[in-house]
Amino acid sequence: MKLRKSLLAAAVAASFAPAFAGVLPDNMMAAPAQPMSLEAKANLASRLEARRSAAGLDSEHGYKMREQHPGANGHRILRADHTFQGLRVFGSESVVVTDENGDIVSESADNRRNGLDSHRSARATGKAAPETTAAFSADEAIRIAVSRTGGKTHRIKPEAELLIWPVVKTQRTAAAANKAESALNATDVEEVVDHYELAYMVKTRMNKDGRPVFRDTVINATTGAVIKQWDALQTVVGVGHSQYNGDVPINTTLSGSTYKMLDSTRGVGGTFGGMAITNANHSPESNPQAGSIYTNSTNTWGDGQQYISGGSTTNANGQTAAVNALWGLMNTYDTLKNVMGWSSLDGNNTATYIAVHVDNNYDNAFFDPNCKCMYIGDGGSSFNSLGSIDVIGHEMGHGVTDATSNLTYSGESGGLNESNSDIIGEMVEAYARAGGTGTSIPLTGNDWMMGKEISKSGQPLRWMWKPSKDGASKDAWSSTLGNINVHYSSGPNNRMFYFLAKGSNSSSSSEMYSSYLNKQPLAMTGIGSDKAFRIWFKANTTKFTASTNYANARLKMIESAEQLYGVGSAEATAVKRAYAAINVGTDVDEAGAGSGVSISSQPNNVTVAAGGTASFTVGATGGTSPYSYKWYRNGTQISGATSATYSFTAQAADNGAVFNAVVTDSSSPVKTATSNNATLTVGTTQQTEKVVNGGFESGTSPWAGSTGVIGNYSGQSAYEGTRFAWLGGNGSTATEALYQSVAIPSTATSANFSFALHIDTAESGSTAYDKMVVTVKNSSGTTLGTLATYSNANAASGYQIRSFNLLPYKGQTVRLHFNMTEDSSLQTSFVVDKVSLQVQ
Template sequence: MQARLLSTAVLAALAGSTLALSAPALAANINSQAAQRAHGLIDGHGAAVQRADADAFVAKHSVVDANGTEHVRFDRTYRGLPVIGGDVVVHSKNGQFKSASLTLKTTGRPDVAPQLSADQAIVEAGTAFGTGFNGMPTASLVVYARGAKPALAYEVVMEGTKADQTPTAMHYFVDARNGKILDKWDTIETANATGLGKTISTGDVALTTNSVSGGYQMVDNTRGGGSTWDAKNLSDRMAARKATLFTDADNVWGNYATSDRASAAAEAHYGVALTWDYYKTVHGRNGIFNDGQGVKSYVHINNNYVNAFWNGSAMFYGDGDGVTYKPLTVLDVAGHEMSHGVAQATANLAYSGDAGGLNEANSDINGTMVEFFANNTNDPGDYLIGEEIYYANVAGSSNQKALRYMYNPGKDGSSRNCWSTSVASLDPHYSSGVGNHFFYLLAEGSGAKSFGGMDHTSPTCNSASVTGIGRDAASKIWYRALDVYFTSSTTYPQARVATLSAAADLYGTGSTEYNAVAAAWSAVSVN
C-alpha cells in the first residue's frame, strides 16, 4: 500500500536502513579467460584506468571480436564500496593492452568514514522526494565519482508512485559529509508514451504462443520464454503478485478493438518478439541480457494510464486515456522499453546528465530500428516516436503528432537539436534530442526526405550538409559503441569518441562511415 506523504520527523523515525554493501553482479555471459586477462592488464596499467591502491574490479560483461580483440567491462569498488561512475572497459588483443574506456579522471578517493548517518541521509532524500513512498527507504554507502572529485555518499533509494500512476524508484546520492544531494535519477525508465491495440496499429500479426492442455498460453519459448500478462489495471507492485498470464482456447487473440483485453496483449507480445529478433539478427544479441532468457510484459497497468516503462526486469504498458491516446503497446514503444534493458545490461547509462540523454536516445534509436526491421505496412518505419498512440493521427498524413521527432527534435517544443553544456540539466527525454538528431543525420543525411507521409528534412547546427550511410551501418556503429565503449557516465563529447572508435573497428579509420560519424556529430555541435 502506498504511504501518505511523510514529514521529516516521521522519515527520521522510519529510517532504520541497513548499510549492507552489495557487490556488482556478474553477468552470465562472461568469458572467464578474457576477464582474467583483462584483470591482469589492469594490474599492469593502473594509470590508464585511474586505479587507486584500494580499488577492486569485478568483470560484468565481455565481447570477443572475430579478430581476437577483447573488450571486458568492469565495475569498480573502493574499500568495498561501489564506485558510481567508476566502471571501465578494457580493450586488448593477444594479451596486449590497447586502451580503456572510462569517465573517471582521477585516482583521488575520499575518506570512507561518513560524517552523516544513514538516517540523516534518508531525511535529506525524503525532503527532495516530495511525495508518498512505499515501504522502507534504504541507504548504503558508495563512492560517488560522476563529479569532478569523488565523494563519499549515501545512495538512498525511495520507491513510490507519481501523480500520473507511474511508479518511481528514485536513487539519491547524498554527500556523507554535509547532506548535499550530488545527483539523482529514477530507475523506472519510461517512454513518456501511450499505446495501441493490436489491430489498430499492426493489423493481423503472427504470434508465437505455447500450446498446453486445453488451449494456449501467451508464452514465447522460441525467445527465452518471454510472456505477456494481464495486470488487471493494478499498480506494478500489485501486478507482480496478482496478474494473470494470457490464455486462450483457439489461439486467436483480440478482436481488433480495445474491448477485448487480449488485443493490447497481442500487440505487446508481437513488439517484444520483433525486438528480440532485431537484436539477434542485426547485432547478434540473444535477449535483453544476452543470456537467452525472455522477460515478462504486463499490459493494462493502472487506470487510463498514458505511459509505458521498464522497471529493471519487466515491461509495463498502460491503456492510454481512451480519448487522445490508445494503449501503449505500439511497436516502437515496445522496442524502446526493451532497449532500456539492453542499455542497463551493457553500459548501464545513468539516468541523469548527458548519460541520461544518451540512455533515452538509445531507446528511441533502437525502437525506431525495430519499426523499420518489422517492415509492417500498418506501421511503416519512420523517425517519429510513438506516433501510433494518437487516435487523431491518420497514417500517411503530413501532420502526424508524435512524442519526439528524431530528424528535428526541437519540433516537440522541448527537445534540443544541438548540444551545449546546458543540455545536461534537461529531462533525459529532451536531452535525448542531441543523440536522436545525430543518429538520424548519420543514417539518412540532411537532405529532403519523407517517411510515413511526413517530411523528414533535417536541419544541422553548423549549416553543413551531411551524407547518410544508411540505417544498417549507423545502427551497428551505435550498438557497438554502447556495447564496448560507453560507460555509465558517458557524455556527448565522449560519445563522439566512442562512436568513432566503433566505426574504426567496423569499417576502418578514415572510411566513409568513420568520416560520416564525425560529420554527424559536428552537425549537432558535438566537436
C-alpha cells in the first residue's frame, strides 16, 4: 500500500504529538524529574542511614544511589544498591519512594545483605562476610570471562566490578516440608542466602562467528572459578510497517528541502536529539552500526511490502522497514506517556532510536542497554521484517525494565523481565489499534499473541493465554521454572496477565482453564487491560528489584493493586486469583461469590455419667471448604478444640455446661456460622458400654461382615492402641461392610454412639466417587435409619470423632453398620477406630 501524500502526512503528524484526552488519572507518573541536588542527596542518604541503623545493620553497611525516575502524584523513585564495606551486594537493593519534600513514603527492599557480618565469630560459621580483597585483578577476571565466552572481538569495552555475591539456595518452607514435588506452590519455597563470596561481575559484549555474544559472568575473586553466567542479549525471539498496518501517519522533520525520520516531539536528547529511525544498512549482527537517519525528498515513505533481500535499503521498498519502526516507536511512546504519564523509556523523556536492516536475513530483533536503542532484522527463514507494533513494544519494554527494576536476565527474574516486554508489546498493540489516543488501554484490539504478524508460518512466538501451545513455554510455576530459557519461563506470568485482564474459563476443555482455580466462581473475573496494566506497571517501576521472583512479584502486585484500588478491592482479589491460576499462591473467592456458611447438623444435648466421654459434633454446608472450627464452653473459647467434633471425659463439675461451635470457611473474606447451644448433663448413674471390642484390639469377634478389614496394616495408624478397621483403600471396584449387633435397653435415658474416623484419598474435586454409609439396621438387615454418609470429598488429616444419638432405638436389638463402596480407580480409605455405644 502507498502512504498518504506529503501534505497529509505532515498535517496528521501534528495530531499525533503527545496529547491527553480528558482528565488524567490520579495515578499518572509525574513529568521527568530534575536531577537531585547534592543537598537533596545528602538528606536522603541520612534518612536511609537511619533506616539501616533501625534494622540492626552496622556502619559497614551502606547505600549507593543508582537510578532515579518520576513517580505518581509528584513522588520520586530512587533505586539504591546495598553495599558492604563499600562493595555492592548483588541483588540487594531498595526501591525508595519519596515525596516532594524528600521524605520517604515507602521502601521496597530485597535485603540479601542482612547476614553480612565481618566479625571473627561470624566468620567461624562460614556464612558471614568474605574478605573484601581480591586475589587477582579486574583484568584477570575479564580474561577468565572472555575465555569462557569464546568471543573474538569486543564490541564494547568489557567491565569488571568487584562485589559481594550472595550464594542463594531455594528451600521449602516448614509448612511444605512433606509436600510432594509435583504439589509445590511458588509460596511453598523461599530463597535464602547460604553464604557470601567475593566476586567479580564481568560484562562482556563481544562478537563470535558473526553473532553478538553478550554475557554477564560472575567469577570468584579468590579462586577464579566461574560461579554463574547468563546471556545478556535481550531479544524478542527465544526464542511496522505499513507492511502490517496499512497507511499510517508518521512524524518526521523537514530540514531545508529534505525530510528526516526524526520525531522531535517525542523525547529529547539522546543520540539524535529525538526519536529517530536509522539505516544499519546490513551492518553485521555481531557489531551493528546505527548508521544515519533515514531521509527522503518527499514526505511519502515506503511501499508497504516485505523487504526484497539484497535490494536497496533506501528506496521505497527499503524505507518500509523504517516506516514500520517509526510507527511502532511513536505508538510505544504514546501508550506509555498518555496512559501512564511515563516519558520515553526511562521516564525522563530521553530520546531513543531504532536501527533497521541489521545484517542479512536476520531473524531477530534486540534491545541494547548500552545505547538504550533497538536493532531490527529484515527476517529470514522464519519471519518477515521484525517491525510489528507488538515486537517493537516488546523491545522498548526492555528499555523500561532497564531503567527501573532491571530484572536480572536469568532465572525467574529473567522470565519476569521477558514477560514485562510481552505485556507492554500487547498493550501498545491494543492502544495503537484503537487509534493511538486517549488515556486508557482498551480491552480489545490486540491479539494476545506475540509476533503473529511477522511469522511466515502464521504461528506466533508466544500465546499469552496458553503459553504451552509453543511446545516449550510453561503455563504454571514449578520448582524448575528458573532453570529454563527466559523466553519460556515468562509463560506463567504472561498467562497471569491475560487472566487478570480478560478472566479465565471454568471448562477443563478450554485453553483459558486453570486447574489451580478452585474457589468461586471457578471462572475468575478479569478487570480489563487498563487496570491490569496500571497494576503491573506500578509494581515493575516502583516495587520490583533485580532479584524479584514469581512469589515476590505476586506480593508486590497485590500491594500495587491495593494502593491503586483499595484493600479488599475486586482488583486486588483478581491479582490473587490470577497468580493462583499459575500456581503462585492459593486461590480466593471473589466478593459475593458462593453462598454463606450454614449449620447443617446442630450439636445435640448430651447426658453422660461421671467418667464417661461427652462428644459434641457440628456439621456445616455452603461457603468454601475446607472449614475450620472453634468450640466454646459457656461463651469462652476452648483451647485446642478445632475439629468438627469436640470430645472430653466428663466430670460431675461439668454438669450444666453449655457448648457451641463457630464454623469458618476458606473464602476471602471468610464466612462464618454459629451453631445452637448444647447442654451437658452429667448424671450419677454409671454408663454402660454396649459395643464389644470397639477398638479392635481383641481380634475380629463379635464383628461380622468383611472382617478382613480389621488388623494392623502399614500405611495407616490407629486412633488408639495398635489395630483398626480399614475399609476401602483398594483403588479398584470394591464393596466392604462391617457391623455388630447391640441391644439398647428400653429403660435407657441416653444412648451415645460414637467412633473415630480418618479419611484419605487419591481422588480430587468435590464429586463423591467413593462412599461409606453408617446405618442402623434391625436383625433382619432392614435399614431403620441412615446416620451419615462420608466420601472422598470429606478427606482430612488425622481422625475425627463422629457422634450420634441412638435413644430413638431404645428397647431394640440393632446392627451398627459401616458399608463402603469404591469405584474403579483412585483409592479412598475410610479408617474406623474406637467404636462406642454408651448407654445410661
